[in-house]
Amino acid sequence: MDKPLTIIGSYVSPYVRKVLACMNLKGLDYEVDPITPFFGNDEFRRLSPLCRIPVLIDGSFSVSDSSVICAYLDEAYPGRALFPANAKDGARARWLEEFADTRLGDLFIWNLFYQKVVHPLVWGEPGDQARIDKALNEDIPAALDYLEGELPADGFLFGEIGVADISIASFFRNGSYAGFNVDAARWPRTAAFVERTLAHPCIAALLPLEDVQRNADIKGRRQALLDAGALLTAETLGVREPRKGMMRL
Numbered sequence: 001m002d003k004p005l006t007i008i009g010s011y012v013s014p015y016v017r018k019v020l021a022c023m024n025l026k027g028l029d030y031e032v033d034p035i036t037p038f039f040g041n042d043e044f045r046r047l048s049p050l051c052r053i054p055v056l057i058d059g060s061f062s063v064s065d066s067s068v069i070c071a072y073l074d075e076a077y078p079g080r081a082l083f084p085a086n087a088k089d090g091a092r093a094r095w096l097e098e099f100a101d102t103r104l105g106d107l108f109i110w111n112l113f114y115q116k117v118v119h120p121l122v123w124g125e126p127g128d129q130a131r132i133d134k135a136l137n138e139d140i141p142a143a144l145d146y147l148e149g150e151l152p153a154d155g156f157l158f159g160e161i162g163v164a165d166i167s168i169a170s171f172f173r174n175g176s177y178a179g180f181n182v183d184a185a186r187w188p189r190t191a192a193f194v195e196r197t198l199a200h201p202c203i204a205a206l207l208p209l210e211d212v213q214r215n216a217d218i219k220g221r222r223q224a225l226l227d228a229g230a231l232l233t234a235e236t237l238g239v240r241e242p243r244k245g246m247m248r249l
């Protein structure tokens with residue numbers, strides 16, 4: 001590999017965390033070009049037409065979307081497989097990855113983390129309390145009821161840890177940043193699975209950099225991450241005015 005792979009993203013994004021954890025699992029070298037969601041210039045829009053992170057740059061090739069990136073990395077690079085080899089297990093892994101990215105993403109990111117953490121930080125005003133309440137009282141419990149029936153009592157979904165385990169667990173870390181922790185009495189499998197998966201070295205290794213980023217001012221983040229040992233490239237795409245017109249909500 002001539003130049004390390006580059007991920008454009010933020011350490012606190014669940015989709016970026018998923019990709020970085022998968023790269024750690026495969027033992028791939030990478031650098032992170034830090035960008036805060038909802039910020040970004042025209043070059044970022046060219047690389048990521050939906051203006052979302054993560055984006056992977058591999059030499060002259062680039063692609064966005066965490067699921068697409070993980071599937072590409074698994075095909076293009078050796079190392080630990082991210083998906084089970086068996087066709088049915090592979091399909092189930094992709095389904096659970098999709099459930100996490102879409103449903104847990106809606107609930108933990110857009111209805112909880114965004115409303116409680118991002119909205120006040122980026123826009124300086126409180127998020128939507130009705131959305132928070134509905135997520136906490138109705139929608140998250142329903143999603144956890146479903147997961148409780150899918151997750152293993154021990155170990156990981158398909159033996160070795162893989163992309164499905166990582167995708168699911170990643171959203172719970174953002175949930176905890178928004179004050180949500182799984183009630184182990186009501187959802188014991190889910191609580192234990194999330195704890196086990198987040199403690200795996202491929203994800204646990206990212207936590208110190210998440211802490212640095214969360215605790216630094218937006219403009220001082222790059223230096224704080226460098227000081228903490230993150231491998232960052234030039235911040236080429238990043239901090240301008242928030243793109244309010246581009247917001248998904």
Ligand SMILES: N[C@@H](CCC(=O)N[C@@H](CS)C(=O)NCC(=O)O)C(=O)O
Nearest residue numbers: 013015037038052053065066067248
């Ligand atoms: N399906 C995408 C979702 C990525 C995504 O929604 N990323 C958020 C950050 S957590 C983002 O970039 N939001 C900015 C926006 O929607 O403008 C993936 O798996 O990569």
